Amino acid sequence: MSVITVGTMAFDAIETPFGKANKIVGGSATYAAYAASYFVKPVQQISIIGYDFPEEELESLKARGVQLDGVEKVANKKSFFWKGLYHEDMNTRDTLVTDLNVLEDFDPRVPDSYQGAEFLMLGNLMPKLQISVIDQLKQKPKLIVLDTMNFWMETAMPDLEEALKRVDLLMVNDSEARELTHQYSLVKAAKKIREMGPKYLIIKKGENGALLFYEDKVFFAPAFPLEDVFDPTGAGDTFAGGFIGYLAKTGDISFNNMKKAIIVGSAMASFCVEKFGNTRLKELTAEELNSRIQLFRELTSFETELGIDL
Amino acid sequence: MSVITVGTMAFDAIETPFGKANKIVGGSATYAAYAASYFVKPVQQISIIGYDFPEEELESLKARGVQLDGVEKVANKKSFFWKGLYHEDMNTRDTLVTDLNVLEDFDPRVPDSYQGAEFLMLGNLMPKLQISVIDQLKQKPKLIVLDTMNFWMETAMPDLEEALKRVDLLMVNDSEARELTHQYSLVKAAKKIREMGPKYLIIKKGENGALLFYEDKVFFAPAFPLEDVFDPTGAGDTFAGGFIGYLAKTGDISFNNMKKAIIVGSAMASFCVEKFGNTRLKELTAEELNSRIQLFRELTSFETELGIDL
Numbered sequence: 001m002s003v004i005t006v007g008t009m010a011f012d013a014i015e016t017p018f019g020k021a022n023k024i025v026g027g028s029a030t031y032a033a034y035a036a037s038y039f040v041k042p043v044q045q046i047s048i049i050g051y052d053f054p055e056e057e058l059e060s061l062k063a064r065g066v067q068l069d070g071v072e073k074v075a076n077k078k079s080f081f082w083k084g085l086y087h088e089d090m091n092t093r094d095t096l097v098t099d100l101n102v103l104e105d106f107d108p109r110v111p112d113s114y115q116g117a118e119f120l121m122l123g124n125l126m127p128k129l130q131i132s133v134i135d136q137l138k139q140k141p142k143l144i145v146l147d148t149m150n151f152w153m154e155t156a157m158p159d160l161e162e163a164l165k166r167v168d169l170l171m172v173n174d175s176e177a178r179e180l181t182h183q184y185s186l187v188k189a190a191k192k193i194r195e196m197g198p199k200y201l202i203i204k205k206g207e208n209g210a211l212l213f214y215e216d217k218v219f220f221a222p223a224f225p226l227e228d229v230f231d232p233t234g235a236g237d238t239f240a241g242g243f244i245g246y247l248a249k250t251g252d253i254s255f256n257n258m259k260k261a262i263i264v265g266s267a268m269a270s271f272c273v274e275k276f277g278n279t280r281l282k283e284l285t286a287e288e289l290n291s292r293i294q295l296f297r298e299l300t301s302f303e304t305e306l307g308i309d310l
Numbered sequence: 311m312s313v314i315t316v317g318t319m320a321f322d323a324i325e326t327p328f329g330k331a332n333k334i335v336g337g338s339a340t341y342a343a344y345a346a347s348y349f350v351k352p353v354q355q356i357s358i359i360g361y362d363f364p365e366e367e368l369e370s371l372k373a374r375g376v377q378l379d380g381v382e383k384v385a386n387k388k389s390f391f392w393k394g395l396y397h398e399d400m401n402t403r404d405t406l407v408t409d410l411n412v413l414e415d416f417d418p419r420v421p422d423s424y425q426g427a428e429f430l431m432l433g434n435l436m437p438k439l440q441i442s443v444i445d446q447l448k449q450k451p452k453l454i455v456l457d458t459m460n461f462w463m464e465t466a467m468p469d470l471e472e473a474l475k476r477v478d479l480l481m482v483n484d485s486e487a488r489e490l491t492h493q494y495s496l497v498k499a500a501k502k503i504r505e506m507g508p509k510y511l512i513i514k515k516g517e518n519g520a521l522l523f524y525e526d527k528v529f530f531a532p533a534f535p536l537e538d539v540f541d542p543t544g545a546g547d548t549f550a551g552g553f554i555g556y557l558a559k560t561g562d563i564s565f566n567n568m569k570k571a572i573i574v575g576s577a578m579a580s581f582c583v584e585k586f587g588n589t590r591l592k593e594l595t596a597e598e599l600n601s602r603i604q605l606f607r608e609l610t611s612f613e614t615e616l617g618i619d620l
């Protein structure tokens with residue numbers, strides 16, 4: 001099965017308490033595509049880059065089965081650039097620079113060769129653009145996943161509401177779920193969000209794991225307790241890519257299989273943060289991934305029989 | 311097997327975004343004893359109360375198998391009183407009033423009838439007093455658990471360090487673990503704390519669950535995603551009481567059994583917060599507890615076979 005990933009391909013400058021990287025390749029669609037490419041081919045990328053985006057990165061993506069027909073290259077503009085400073089907790093960060101550059105002109109086009117894709121991952125973008133991608137698809141995918149952020153809730157809520165009606169799964173972090181619904185309780189927020197459209201909801205809580213809501217059911221995936229987190233950038237997009245990649249590999253969008261997909265996404269994200277940028281995502285082996293997943297299992301497994309008779 | 315629980319028996323005044331309670335029975339040892347009493351008898355209480363502590367509460371504890379020989383009653387002073395205001399997130403709170411009252415004179419005495427107890431739960435108190443209880447025991451218990459807080463790290467660190475050398479398990483929240491070790495990474499903090507004495511460490515993360523560290527192993531117990539949290543007061547002490555109560559019931563302090571005990575403690579805590587004060591802890595049935603534990607299991611269980619071959 002094929003996956004379309006939509007989002008940014010960009011440069012990041014990152015400072016964390018453990019080091020800094022001046023200008024490395026980043027962007028939501030880059031991380032998502034690398035992560036998904038471990039599970040499914042082709043990954044069909046839709047994005048926009050400037051003249052300065054490195055050719056070797058494009059080659060590296062192609063070599064992993066990522067199609068770039070939907071990536072527009074603008075000859076006279078630079079790629080999107082973001083500079084951020086992480087605080088000691090690695091969960092909060094300050095944005096120091098946002099240079100939109102090519103992103104100002106982004107009008108995503110779905111190439112003919114992408115038609116018929118079964119899975120669609122809409123990375124965080126202006127909701128109008130996310131809707132435009134859905135509109136261009138001649139056949140509704142089996143699963144549409146949408147990521148968004150508080151900025152769009154504050155500046156483009158009507159469009160976001162429209163987008164939510166047309167997707168199957170929303171992926172947000174806990175503060176975004178609260179902002180979207182004005183509910184502090186995540187259980188209540190989840191109910192409200194599912195009334196807005198998406199049947200499935202994933203609430204990401206960073207180092208505190210992720211929750212999946214569907215009907216009256218809930219599943220919780222822990223984050224892996226790492227000794228060192230070097231760079232959280234891209235962890236959420238890597239999670240998304242691993243999640244949808246695993247679903248596409250198996251072709252099964254049942255709640256039970258989504259649980260597994262969340263564990264796979266969490267495992268991929270736990271690798272992502274071990275080094276700066278997407279370094280770690282280019283070098284993973286099946287052994288590493290399987291043994292990390294085994295650790296995830298052990299992390300929350302306990303024996304069934306508790307024998308409680310009060 | 312028997313459990314000694316040491317801590318406060320007090321009055322609380324609580325305000326949350328969902329309501330307020332003017333003066334209700336609280337205290338770390340009260341919550342811990344109620345929770346432990348579901349699993350083990352006798353629970354042997356060590357605490358101090360004033361003339362104003364309600365007789366019916368003492369009767370209610372006794373009826374649940376809690377021995378009160380170690381509870382000193384001061385005829386001319388009031389019980390310890392705490393007043394707090396919870397913020398909307400229910401994880402942070404402001405202390406509005408702390409009236410130590412009888413607590414100023416607390417010098418815990420272990421009655422002869424308590425000698426030989428296999429389990430000791432030292433609730434959060436001045437470390438000197440925690441050490442004094444350990445010193446009075448003629449026979450070292452099978453497991454000594456210590457709870458503490460940042461206040462003692464700032465005002466009585468040498469005593470706390472001495473206490474840590476003499477206990478088997480430390481129970482703190484994430485910010486306390488960080489303050490104690492000057493390490494942000496909880497994995498690193500856990501290593502350092504275990505070098506300070508306790509073989510086992512539980513780091514509580516409130517609505518984000520709890521971690522158990524032992525040797526190079528780690529277990530994670532989620533908190534139950536509740537629709538409404540009415541009053542988080544006592545949740546940590548209830549967790550502690552359920553944890554040590556289950557261990558005492560089973561008499562098994564292996565890592566594997568501690569995992570179960572943490573789930574039991576988390577389940578007890580999830581009931582505690584559903585109503586103000588200790589109301590819920592007086593009325594639980596085995597059915598309720600077992601079915602909540604089943605929900606905990608379902609919350610993190612996923613099928614074993616992922617079939618990942620990259």
